[in-house]
Amino acid sequence: MSPTPRSTSPDPADPAAQAADTTDATDAAHAAELARTREFFAARAAGWDAKFPDDGPRFAAAIAELALRPGDSVLDAGCGTGRALPQLRAAVGPTGQVFGADLTSEMLAEAGSRHPGTAVLLLADCARLPLADAAFDAVLAAGLISHLPDPALALREFARVARPGARLALFYPIGRAALAARHGRTLTPDDLRAEQNLRPLLAATGWHLVSCTDTDEQYLALAERTPAAPAHS
Numbered sequence: 001m002s003p004t005p006r007s008t009s010p011d012p013a014d015p016a017a018q019a020a021d022t023t024d025a026t027d028a029a030h031a032a033e034l035a036r037t038r039e040f041f042a043a044r045a046a047g048w049d050a051k052f053p054d055d056g057p058r059f060a061a062a063i064a065e066l067a068l069r070p071g072d073s074v075l076d077a078g079c080g081t082g083r084a085l086p087q088l089r090a091a092v093g094p095t096g097q098v099f100g101a102d103l104t105s106e107m108l109a110e111a112g113s114r115h116p117g118t119a120v121l122l123l124a125d126c127a128r129l130p131l132a133d134a135a136f137d138a139v140l141a142a143g144l145i146s147h148l149p150d151p152a153l154a155l156r157e158f159a160r161v162a163r164p165g166a167r168l169a170l171f172y173p174i175g176r177a178a179l180a181a182r183h184g185r186t187l188t189p190d191d192l193r194a195e196q197n198l199r200p201l202l203a204a205t206g207w208h209l210v211s212c213t214d215t216d217e218q219y220l221a222l223a224e225r226t227p228a229a230p231a232h233s
């Protein structure tokens with residue numbers, strides 16, 4: 001007897017099969033977005049730091065806002081070529097822990113060769129971090145959030161790995177309007193990083209927005225991990 005072929009479409013009378021099918025489609029769409037992101041950044045990894053030679057002081061100012069102390073643990077989410085890693089290491093000292101996570105192996109390879117021994121580097125999607133709950137005192141996400149297919153997933157994941165009271169910095173070394181102009185776009189009211197949109201998104205994912213500054217030189221949203229864990233969806 002031949003095996004029964006697996007149906008490729010869900011049984012309309014079975015809600016569980018319908019839900020599983022929707023989840024599969026969502027996962028496939030997420031994976032396709034990540035593949036596009038990887039391809040984009042892989043091609044840019046080698047020249048990344050040379051393209052933005054003047055960002056160091058802006059990173060320093062943003063990292064200072066994280067108020068890191070010696071011995072703290074900090075995650076650089078979407079660490080890229082590791083531009084922030086030496087400053088994060090300096091802030092937490094030799095007894096602290098610095099982790100850098102990135103989706104793109106070419107970016108991580110640059111980080112590893114430019115800053116050997118500075119941080120533990122992880123090849124990972126920020127929405128699914130291979131890290132323990134409540135492990136970090138702070139999370140830095142520089143230039144990241146606008147590249148995520150589902151920012152809420154990553155923000156929730158950052159909340160999971162952050163201790164209550166931990167700080168989150170969503171940072172860009174250029175303001176929203178200037179970045180939009182650089183890419184030939186104009187800002188629209190639905191822009192994720194506009195304070196009125198970001199505040200409720202952070203609140204829904206386990207964070208309280210403390211401040212949001214957006215000048216030509218930088219964008220910095222600072223948030224604090226709320227005591228109660230957000231529900232995972």
Ligand SMILES: C[S@@+](CC[C@H](N)C(=O)[O-])C[C@H]1O[C@@H](n2cnc3c(N)ncnc32)[C@H](O)[C@@H]1O
Pocket residue numbers: 034037038041077078079080081082083101102103104107124125126127141142143144147148
């Ligand atoms: C604009 S670059 C910024 C890199 C670095 N933070 C900096 O400021 O120089 C964005 C980085 O985020 C990474 N990235 C994008 N989506 C990601 C995801 N879902 N999980 C982890 N890293 C991601 C990219 O591979 C890239 O290295």
